[in-house]
Amino acid sequence: MAYFEKIQKIEYEGAASKNPLAFKYYNPAEMVMGKTMREQLRFAMSYWHTFTYMGNDPFGSATMFRTWDNHECSMEIAKERVHAAFEFMEKAQIPYFCFHDRDIAPEGKDLAETNARLDEIVAVIKEEMKRTGIKCLWGTTNAFGNPRFVHGAGTSCNATVFAYAAAQIKKAIEITKELGGENYVFWGGREGYETLLNTNTELELDNMAKLLKMACNYAEEIGFTGQFLIEPKPKEPTKHQYDTDAATVMAFLRKYDLLDKFKLNIEANHATLAMHTFQHELNMCRINGVLGSVDANMGDPMLGWDTDQFPTNIYDTTLAMYEILLAGGLTKGGLNFDSKVRRASFEEEDLFLAYIAGMDAFAKGLKVAAKLLEDRVFEDFKDKRYASYKEGIGRDISEGRADFKTLEAYALANGVTLNTSGRQEMLEAILNQYILETK
Amino acid sequence: MAYFEKIQKIEYEGAASKNPLAFKYYNPAEMVMGKTMREQLRFAMSYWHTFTYMGNDPFGSATMFRTWDNHECSMEIAKERVHAAFEFMEKAQIPYFCFHDRDIAPEGKDLAETNARLDEIVAVIKEEMKRTGIKCLWGTTNAFGNPRFVHGAGTSCNATVFAYAAAQIKKAIEITKELGGENYVFWGGREGYETLLNTNTELELDNMAKLLKMACNYAEEIGFTGQFLIEPKPKEPTKHQYDTDAATVMAFLRKYDLLDKFKLNIEANHATLAMHTFQHELNMCRINGVLGSVDANMGDPMLGWDTDQFPTNIYDTTLAMYEILLAGGLTKGGLNFDSKVRRASFEEEDLFLAYIAGMDAFAKGLKVAAKLLEDRVFEDFKDKRYASYKEGIGRDISEGRADFKTLEAYALANGVTLNTSGRQEMLEAILNQYILETK
Amino acid sequence: MAYFEKIQKIEYEGAASKNPLAFKYYNPAEMVMGKTMREQLRFAMSYWHTFTYMGNDPFGSATMFRTWDNHECSMEIAKERVHAAFEFMEKAQIPYFCFHDRDIAPEGKDLAETNARLDEIVAVIKEEMKRTGIKCLWGTTNAFGNPRFVHGAGTSCNATVFAYAAAQIKKAIEITKELGGENYVFWGGREGYETLLNTNTELELDNMAKLLKMACNYAEEIGFTGQFLIEPKPKEPTKHQYDTDAATVMAFLRKYDLLDKFKLNIEANHATLAMHTFQHELNMCRINGVLGSVDANMGDPMLGWDTDQFPTNIYDTTLAMYEILLAGGLTKGGLNFDSKVRRASFEEEDLFLAYIAGMDAFAKGLKVAAKLLEDRVFEDFKDKRYASYKEGIGRDISEGRADFKTLEAYALANGVTLNTSGRQEMLEAILNQYILETK
């Protein structure tokens, strides 16, 4: 049956359209920098926010009531949810999905039953994937929601919880492989601490590394070739999350000699919670060769929690796509809308309106970023700005021929050449002009 | 001549004293954990905040007028400032000082003259060191104040500025060696960016690493055995500083294979600007073996800039000393008061009152931390909390015998054992009791 | 039956006690400034955090399982919860409680049934109050949790929701009266906006004022003489809450001519979310004569949401009690622990340990504040600091005899007299000494 009967497939109608249920900027087949928009953007639906978030918040209960949840048993609901999800993705033209193990199937009475339930739902998903051609961008484990993970999973003080988490991740990697997932994500929802007064950070971080190494070994053993990704977040739910930001994760991966096995999944709102811009985090990943995938959403800079809003800020989408294009595109990654409709946007239609808002914002961002790169606006400016490293003493520095003595001799003899303006305001005005004028 | 004629040497009078110009808790010769307080705390005076900060802020001019600045030429002022500084340290019982090159001597018309001036003042300082027994904890370079560093020093887009910075650091290391400095600090005041629109972060970070390698080579060449330290800060003056926090610096050091040459200088206010607690940053350094030294100050959690207040929060000083003692003490490092009197505390007496406030707060913190460790309050709690890693499946994990298959088998067979409470509130109450009751 | 069988009544054992289940500082009968501690502190239990919070957070489900919830029907649970709550208050020596209508009784199928259920539970509570002598500090309405309040209650865009909220408040005032509540609190959980794009702030604020006026009229009509209180909070759950902070609430009350009918209920964590210190908000209330009551908790300055932690920071409790004593004490108000045990403190014993931590922290704060006032430490300093307004031109200003012309004449003739230091560091050191040395 159809769950979104009143909604037709969302089509591209162009920037002049007044139809709320149409794309204004996302034109899947349009070519941008040698690929279709569809190929460049690799949009993904987040199973959790789209199909299991019901509008609860810490101060209020569910506002959303979905027809597909209107069934008797939880497994039946889970199956209907699969059908609804694929209908939604088809109609919204979303080519990928991302999921936690616990999003797709409810926990059973024990791990064995839980795993059996996963298998049952995975079969349904595979059918739908086959029917629609929609693919799995990544899978992951929810090892933070169940009370057993109250003190963490891989960093729990309880060794049996570590074991349970390992078992859960094992299964999640298996089903991600089964579904052809192109990546597998680790987000350490409770991997952190509430207070240092009771925490052995050294032991916990060592254990985290052990868990990740086991995951690498197991993936190799079963031939899972998806990319492993770590998703940084600085806080929430725990007071301090170990995977604070891109730099912290890279420090961890280098320390435990895991850098060749992992890339990062950068979420916009996690960047802002860490007091970085989204672009900053993407840039840090790009120059370190670890940009894996992107959780496309938006935070509210005035609020201190993870609002996971649909991304509608054109500056953010433009500058994100700018870094992504500079990095050579998303390759195996994608733009996963780890975004939820506002609690007050509780109608089913809002799901479509929100995805349209986000997809259009990124489509526009892609086009602006591509134009900026084609015109080499910022690239030429930067090349000129750093030109002094291409000749003379600068070239000596770049090529490793300088030391303190030669540089001192140079400075004593020559002083410094004049600096020139950084031209920030002009560059911001040009960015505005490109955003407003790129067609 | 004496500059602080009205002030006598500050003496320990005990907790009942009502004399503002006496220590209530800092009793230099008192033994704590096998050393004197003086040896444990290794207090240092910051030359800049104490002797060159005049009360300016972005909205107002100097409020402080010091008698030692009342001389005709800038070099005469610089010399008198040395005398005043050592008189101050003697009277305040501060055994170490820290300095930037530009704190102690004014820049000359060119680098040669500037360096000659440094030599002239260094000679004066050496005399005073000999006379008083006061030592140099660390030296550093101010490569951020002069307009030539507007785009950075080691990360400048202007190669001649890189060269100039290298020359300046070379000289600063030389004079730090000359003064017997036990450490040398790198704080990247302008090593960061204002906008990504004009910045090549990859080139800048590579250059930063080149500069640090040259410093290592030069130190080795001249036989400087002081410890190199990097001081993290996330922002201010630049929008983004590359050395954001301890984790970011460790990622950088590991990437460029510099981790064995550098430790960290952790500043409390820089921690809070990075949205970490002071204790967190010390803890991260401790468990990675890179705790070098400490900039003892305090920020205002409600303000978003580096207020560099004198540290008077007993929780912070206790938990900082707790981490330091766990790390085996300060070794070559110290507690440098990178703290400035408030702009409204503009009288000379305030300098003493402020140092007393900070030294007493750390002295009390030391005693409380020592008692907590002696009683193993938190250590026993943690040992018990993580005991499951000492036996059975936990021991298998710890000792590397577990993998995903064995852990899954364990989880399927055993589930998880019950978690126990983290007891955060009880531990906080115990901390209060120790703070209030430790004598 | 007894729900806390293993816990004996918590007794004062003094600062040397190592018994976690004893008070170290809270000695109910001890006299401080002419009253017993019990009278000065007027501690209250929050029904919601203590008896209905189960450890859920946005990323995880309940961690707490309480024996009194182990009943078949929701009304039975509600009744057993009353018994457990009073047993808890008796054992923890808490003389007051605070409640929302929805804390004490579950909603029924319609408003009539819901109200009937309230009546049924209120009768049980009254019996327990009679049996124990425990009193009601305040009641309030939960007009934010149910999905009908998704767009607000008094500020809803849906007039029938406004009507429903009014009906709910009417009933809540009635039962607060029935229970002898000394105050009634308004916290506008959803009275704010998510986005200005869809919000008529003027209409919403006018409506809010209308609702409050109706409440005043109704209270007068039924002879409810409890104090009406508004509790400010700047954000969460909504992006912007209208009752942002004390100043904003006072602006609102003055605009709508409601200032004589309302006082404020200041919550520490709401202050910090508004980027104010707890003391600041209490001070602003004090000098405007609107300090009504206090929600005693603590936030984490590094986190951007309402953590509602048990207050264990002695600086905060001391400076809060300082303002409260300056204001003449709590009068009808109290110290309500709007505090919840951490999600990881899920054992029943943690409830006691947490209340002990908070009560001891405030007891100590009370004693330190009283000593500071008795010794007039800060008061004398301030008197001297502002002495210039007691004579000469300052007195002319104070007494309204000065104008721009006379002041200009004075300034032209006299310039300004020297400023003296604000002595912040010395005052902070004195505060430390009083905290550490007051017995």
Add this chain to the structure above:
Amino acid sequence: MAYFEKIQKIEYEGAASKNPLAFKYYNPAEMVMGKTMREQLRFAMSYWHTFTYMGNDPFGSATMFRTWDNHECSMEIAKERVHAAFEFMEKAQIPYFCFHDRDIAPEGKDLAETNARLDEIVAVIKEEMKRTGIKCLWGTTNAFGNPRFVHGAGTSCNATVFAYAAAQIKKAIEITKELGGENYVFWGGREGYETLLNTNTELELDNMAKLLKMACNYAEEIGFTGQFLIEPKPKEPTKHQYDTDAATVMAFLRKYDLLDKFKLNIEANHATLAMHTFQHELNMCRINGVLGSVDANMGDPMLGWDTDQFPTNIYDTTLAMYEILLAGGLTKGGLNFDSKVRRASFEEEDLFLAYIAGMDAFAKGLKVAAKLLEDRVFEDFKDKRYASYKEGIGRDISEGRADFKTLEAYALANGVTLNTSGRQEMLEAILNQYILETK
């Protein structure tokens, strides 16, 4: 002589222009909603940031060296600066300017000389105003920079400083009148506190009100008909500024019965420092009838100090102009660029580039806002959203016929009607479309 010889008058060249020194969107004579852009936007130059900010920051000295400062005596510099400023405004097509007394003339040896100097420069300014037709939007007093104001001006603990501030404001109002200033602004740069330990907030706020009343009286006496404006800011330079935000200022004005004499000058960056959006603060002023004027700039949401950047964010300029147009336009107020070029934008050309960036951003914002209003996009949505207050029980509420009893009767009988979605995501997408498509 001409100071900006290389710069021609900045002309509108349209959105396709690649000339950095041309307007792309600001077309002064173009009609928008019945007025020219010039009349709608009323742009003003800030004398301080544009002509006295030299690039200093707390960690570095001046980076900007201006030809007009290249004179021997400070009064000569002040005069040349006037000429440079008017040349700048002419070339940049800025019709208004704003100034502090201390921006235009250096302080003399005493107040009398200082005032005489002001008169001398005012005469030069008047000539230039006559020559160019450029007008004064507002004047103000710098009563925060001089060390005499270390403890505040109107809220100083030193009564002679209060007198001096009064004299200074008197003179500043006089010269503002002389220059035909349409407004006079009060920004309380040091009107706040550093620590509550030494502060009598009640006395300070009472004094502040006294000062403002004297100002009102004096304005009336001399017939100054300009609008008095208060500019809120929450912190910086002081830890806490009394004029925190719009709501706090309104509370103050109502308390002291000054609301009819003052309006507000809303600065974007001060809004964000107070954790409000720019639009929020404008909205609060609009619905309270106190929107006076606007300081057009932009903060960095990741930084905690007043960066005063040139406003280039189209969302901010659109939503600001939206509120301004809803309020009936700027009337006597204007858009004053309280914005400074970045320290690294130190070339004279950057001044023009920055103003162009800001003026274009607001011009575009004006056009988008006007189109949104003409199409009644959000207004129709809101009208429909609140329609329930136009009939039935909602109308009873609106028109004052409802009370708790009638509303309870309604709720018991009718329950609530269904809520509808707030449609935030759709509205954000429409805003994007209007920004991108409005020509």
